[in-house]
Amino acid sequence: MPHIPRSAAVSTLVATALAAGLLAATTSSASADQVRVHDIQGTTRLSPLAGQQVSDVRGIVTGVRGYGSKGFWIQDTAPDDDRATSEGVFVYTSSTPTVKPGDAVRVSGTVTEYVPGGAASGNQSLTQITKPTVTVESSGNALPAPVAIGARSVPAAYAPKGDPAAGNSVNGLPLKPRSYALDLYESLEGMNVTVGSARVVGATDPYNELWVTVKPHESSTRRGGALYGSYDSQNTGRLQIQQLAPVSEQPFPKADVGDTLTGATEGPLDFNQFGGYTLTARELGKVVPQGKGKGLQRERTRPQRAGELAVATYNVENLDPGDPQSKFDALASGVVTNLATPDIVALEEIQDDNGAKNDGTVSAAATLKKFTDAIVAAGGPRYAWRSVDPENNKDGGEPGGNIRQVFLFNPERVSFTDRAAGDATTPTGVVRVGKRAALTHSPGRIAPADSAWTNSRKPLAGEFSFRGKPVIVVANHFASKGGDESLTSHHQPPVRSSETQRVRQAEAVNSFVQEVREAQRDADVLVVGDINDFEFSATTKALEKGGALRAGIKTLPRAERYSYVFQGNSQVLDQILVSPGVGRFRYDSVHVNAEFAEQNSDHDPQVVRFRP
Template sequence: MGVIVGGRRVLIAAFAAALAGAGLTASPAGADSTVRIHDIQGAAHISPLNGQQVAQVPGVVTATASDGFWFEDPQPDRNRATAEGLFVRTDAQPTVATGDAVTVTGTVSEFRPDDIATNLTRTEITSPTLTVVSSDNSLPVTVIGKDRWPPRRTIKDNAPGDVETSDVFEPVTDGLDFWESLEGMRLEIDDAVAVGPTDSFGDVPVLARDGAGASVRTRRGGVAVRPHDFNPERLILSNRLADTPDVNVGDHFVDPVTGVLDYSIGNYKLLITEPAVRVADGPARETTRAPKQDELSIATLNVENLAATSPQAKFDQLAGLIVNNLKSPDLINVDELQDNSGSTDDGTVAADQTVAKLVAAIEAAGGPAYEWRAIDPQDKADGGWVSGNVRVGFLFRTDRGLNFVDRPGGDATTPTGVTNVDGQARLTLSPGRIDPGNAAFVDNRKPLAGEFTWRGERLIVVANDWRSKGLHARRYGCHDTCDQPLFGRFQPPALVTEDQRVAQATVVADFVQQIRAIDRDAHVVVAGQLNDYPWSPPLRALTDDTRLWNLSARLPLPERYTHVFDGNSHVLDHILLSTKLFVRPHEYDVVHVNAEYADQASDHDPTIVRITLS
């Protein structure tokens, strides 16, 4: 990088005059010296000048990073489709300062973060030579929710395929194009409200103006997804340039949040340039009511890779949640429980120590003595955190009338079946895995069936942890085998994982049909982390012919979520009841104690149903 320091004037009005003066670097052969930033950005996702040399492009430095800086034209054109900001890659700490008016000569390039094909690119100027024209200039800013309003429903339509080769660019209606039209610019978010907790990377999803105009707000301050609405109005605050605080859903900030708009890991992000200060005014964690004497309570609980090696604080947090927030359910369908050695790849598959520590923590928190049933998987055969050998299982208490029906013989590879005993459906193995050799469950958790009795009533329960969408895994290198990002290069994004969940749903549905073929009035519960939405093909494959009733689908939309990702509140954890159970008086609840909070025992909220069954 070459640097030429010009006059150090204060007034931005002197900037234009200085550009006309002598002493600037000569333009390289073939370089256009009349180009402005909006010409480089163009009304598209790829610069019309990509690969070309440009000279003496003017702008004011709005932010600096360790490898370059952002600058913005203080004299924008009247075309809102063309961004007025741009990143200049210096590959070293830049010598310019915020507020410097500069001219930049270099090569227009498109940088694809992490060289991941599904990511969009960031338009840049590389190999720059620059001139500082003046300093201490005021900074341009665009206020979201005042100067520009993001679309509220559509991320991208009317241009299927690779958006980088499309000639359709609609920033007024399409969120993907809207944020691209602001790429590199300095933005301000007034009255920002957090719609997701601060994640482990320091990212915070927000809405502008306290969510004014957002599609469907949850009752606790988030924003819910719908079949054709994944909330393009969300924007993620990044801590790359300044610190973000730990916030929860519904929290606000002391001052307006300001930064430059960038793109990484499948999302547009506002790189804040001043530390944000939290106003902790989000809602408190929820507590469900205790079951009545004649109510059977059944819950789902994701323990997020709990292993015997996990910190005792995590066991205590989960135990407190079970006892205090869930009121010690009769049956808990547990998923993401790891073996005794956790992430250590030593061939261990048993999880008895993990379970023992959890049961002890529950009792220490004032809860009842729980029992456990599960099947240890084969080593590294069930996906997830592979060496941890995650599995599903049943955690249950027997002091209120629930008992497990043991039929021994189940192991990792032997399927359980359904048999007819005096006109009633019985499992051949309890606990037993459902069709564990089926291709639908390769490198994935196998569903677990168990038979229970509750005060003379018999139930068959199926615990599940279906193929993940890979939402979090994208940050760790899962790209070809994960669903494509919502704000990605290819639209609509390919749901790479969906077919496997459809296949898994079909296997479970067939198993339920075997039960119904023997006893149409059988009490059947299918529960767990199904990793998809109520309207999705996998859930339809499970419910279309089984007469299973999905309780989450019957919640009001503002309450219908168990997980928050990038600020989208959506339901991935479900409890489904057979008709005979569904017609009994019941009450279903998602207990919001985890997903909305930076300090969480799991990234999923538990769900619970209380059924009058006596």
């Protein structure tokens, strides 16, 4: 495949850009007789003209964005015959553009490579023309015919392996749009593209964007999503959809997973920080709900039987008394109706009594009273609770919010075994009492001084009794994936830097469970919570090490293994793992939030039922 060589000087500029996020201009200039859009884009991810001044680059305006990153796209109507070179490019104006679609323009300016989010993000860069001088030659011209992106055109492989000599970066590799999905999208960067009717795999979010797949049968879940089942199944057909019209002029449609964006959606293909390749729609299709127009329904799990203990985990997304009563009521209804009133509910992201106000408050009593009152109002039992208040601003999360894990339990069915309740800095241990394992502090925190928990939530351990039989539950909220590179990173495979801390956290919890099992081999131990990692991850493997635990979600059919939807991928973050002593159990991932535009949390709760 033809490859436009880059000089050592340009390579130096590229290195500078990746350090600063934006390539600096040089004093060199390219002749208008030589430069067309495809010359600017080149056959790799980085322009061979990066840092150079270009003059009178011709094209038809295909889209105008007057908000956010302001500018417009142009496309050359005289393409070359190289599939690797895009014929479109973004012109960054910084102020509201005065051109409109259909204008034939000449643009002079500086070719730059802009890295959305900065170099530390690992994101690919967007080739653009900055500090432009624009001349409109005519208006009302026909737009270039859009390139159709569909199941047949998008390759099955996601991305090439990065060049080891360049730190596993793909930036310098020749694009192979017939071989790799990311190479195809890069070869269309800035061009007018279209997708036909496509299934929604990521619900409309608060930022007025959604995700579709152009591959109807790729990793489909029973409810219409796209399952992320391994690090090698990135789901190549996913594409983010935004619109060019501001929502004040054209409301963005509300769509749930499994709905269909019907008709043609057409506009320039952009690259941004929060989704990678994005179709910025000049023309947007219509959303048709699934299920004969009834739309996706929120799941309900079955109630536990008389002899079954039901244990659930639910991330309630920074819940604090300042949240509207409607959020408390919706979450409470979810516990009562959708989760069928579990005996024990481990909550994650319970904030302190004044939320994000950073004044040293750490108690969450008001938050928990408001929530348990809402559960009673929804027809549920009067749950009791146990927790350990954290040290102020020591557990990560929103500054001042002091999120923590909390046990709710239904005293009509289960009792809590209080043993010298621990505090934020006192670890709980394991002792043998008679023939059974017991905690030295219940509730108590696991190894809070261990550096694995720096700026992260410490696990909360508690003893319960169900029909006279002891059960130990460990509620967790592992370190987030913040800082990990996206699937569209210029590093392939992407760097998952946050995984190191989660693996250490998993090792600490695994060691604790092993201690319990050394004291009582057949102890019933459940490790529950927002693990912030996949069922196939090194984190989960560290939790399961030595047979101490088994990830319950792996007992579900593969197409039902998810609790969260991120960038159109249905994936696992929330888990319940059980010790061998638990024996037979029934697991359910209850899909009530992650697939919906209207969410009470961005996580789906998990529940396990068994007979202690």
